[in-house]
Amino acid sequence: MNCIVPAQNMKILSKAINALAKVGDEIYLEADEEKLTFTTLNMSKTVCSQCSFMKSFFSSYFVETKDSPGSAASTTCKLFMKSVLPLFKGNLEKKLEFLKVEYEKESDFILLKMKYKYDQIMMIHKLRLMDSETLSVGITPNSGVNNLCGNSSLFTQILSMFNLSDSEITLEIMNSRLVARNFYVGGATNPKLMRVEVKLSAGEFLIFDVKNNTNINFALRPLRTVISFAENFNLPIGLNFDSGGKPLTFLMKHPTFNLHFIVSTLNPNRDLQSSMASTSLPASTQRNNNLHISIEDQQALANENWDEFDLQNNQNNSFISMMNRASSTRSDVDGVVAVEKPNTLKKMNSLNLDDPHLKTNGDQYRDDADVISQSSDSPRDKRMKLIFSRCYEPTIVEPDLGKVYVGNSDSE
Known part of the structure; x- marks a missing residue:
């Protein structure tokens, strides 16, 4: 050569x-x-x-x-x-x-x-x-049934409507008009994306021969390269395609040379149906059920020895039932039931709170509003009380009340 x-x-x-x-x-x-x-x-x-x-x-x-x-x-x-x-x-x-x-x-x-x-x-x-090596392309530039052709200035104006960060473009081609978008209807939305939609009539193109209405989605980078080359020599840009999912060809012809780009495309409607069919609702529901428990709490629940916890509850329940039987026996002897409740509370307040058997449930005898039923607890309530057990511990110690640690600084 x-x-x-x-x-x-x-x-x-x-x-x-x-x-x-x-x-x-x-x-x-x-x-x-x-x-x-x-x-x-x-x-x-x-x-x-x-x-x-x-x-x-x-x-x-x-x-x-x-x-x-x-x-x-x-x-x-x-x-x-x-x-x-x-x-x-x-x-x-x-x-x-x-x-x-x-x-x-x-x-x-x-x-x-x-x-x-x-x-x-x-x-x-x-x-x-x-x-x-020999590279053979099995697609001819004029294999599609739809043909569009426009000046390079027209495509430059269309491209100026889109952001530089846009990577894809969707074309909706009909018999009388063309709609260019940087998104496709029904697809995933990006809150940071500014949606752009440009509508062009058939009269703005040099050639507008559309046999089948279709939607195609392809990358913007090859189109930017084609427009940049066509602007330098004022060449018209032709589009040849069949439908979404089949190759799209950009053509630029001159008597002494020709340049064409063959770009793969997607069908937005078909891709949308496949993505919607793959969505799993039970998986999202299962994920939402675990929102009220943190990861640390789940690990603590998994590592907890529930047999020991049930044994401790049984001991506390037997002690409380024994105290209730003692109070009921005393009320039967006295014959007055209405007076026995305050006497029982006085006796419980006189107990030593440092006793290990009463340390966990000592607050139950101080106020009726804080009484927590031990017999009707579900396994879930037991776990929650174990996690938040410190919330029921006393915050004020009675011997410390009335004790003066620092005297008044003022002489008056």
Whole structure:
């Protein structure tokens, strides 16, 4: 392969390679008798970009034919994008006189010879090739039934309505209008996202041929790259698609070259139904039932010895029942039931509160409003009383009442 790019076409070649560099890290070169094609693919294989330069784009173009009869003349090789991109920075159309590309079959290198206008300088770049591979894209740019075409200024105005942080765009295409949104109806909402919706009529496009109404969702980054390239050369942008979930193609055509991006899309309606069907209501209900107990309390309940707790409650209940039988026996002897309750309270207040048998339940005999029934406790109440047991402990000690620790500072 031997071709020469004149200085007036260096800007087109430079912008095309920089646009391809925003998609993939590897660039494929394929040359036949009619055109030279650059192709790249991103890592996730969701965006494919291809730029073809016709034979008329070059001042000199020659490709060696194959020896076997009946086979098309084609030369393929693959390069690292990082090795090619630094050579096409700056205003090369003002510096270079021409660029010559030389490649021989079965070679491990490709030569790029740059002839500068001043001082007759010839700079030769020798780039090592990667493993020889051929990238075939099974999707043609005009495979869809729907076709849209508009000026680059129209798409620039649409893109200016959206934020730089927006990563996706949803298009709702109907027979008479197009609606562009940065969200899809019924999807998950982001409270920090400013919703944008732009409505365009069919008359604002150069071509508006829609056979089937559809909704498509795709990434905004390839569209930004396409608009940036089209603005430099005032090219119209065409959209070719079928329906949501099938590839979308951005087309830019010129008599000497063409560039197209093939982007994968999503169907918002289908994705919404699948996400709603996967929602589990029992899981959310189970999660809400545990909101009133903290993680520390749950760990404490799991590590607690409930057998010892039940044994302690049984001892306290037997002591209280014994005291109740003693008070009932005394009331039967005296024959007066109404007078026995205050006498019983006096006797309970005279007990020693330091007794370990009464330390837990000493507050039950001080006030009838604080009495907690021991016989009708459920397991849940027992756990709660164990956790909040310190809430029922006395906060005032009677011997400390009336004791003066610091005297009055005033003499009066």
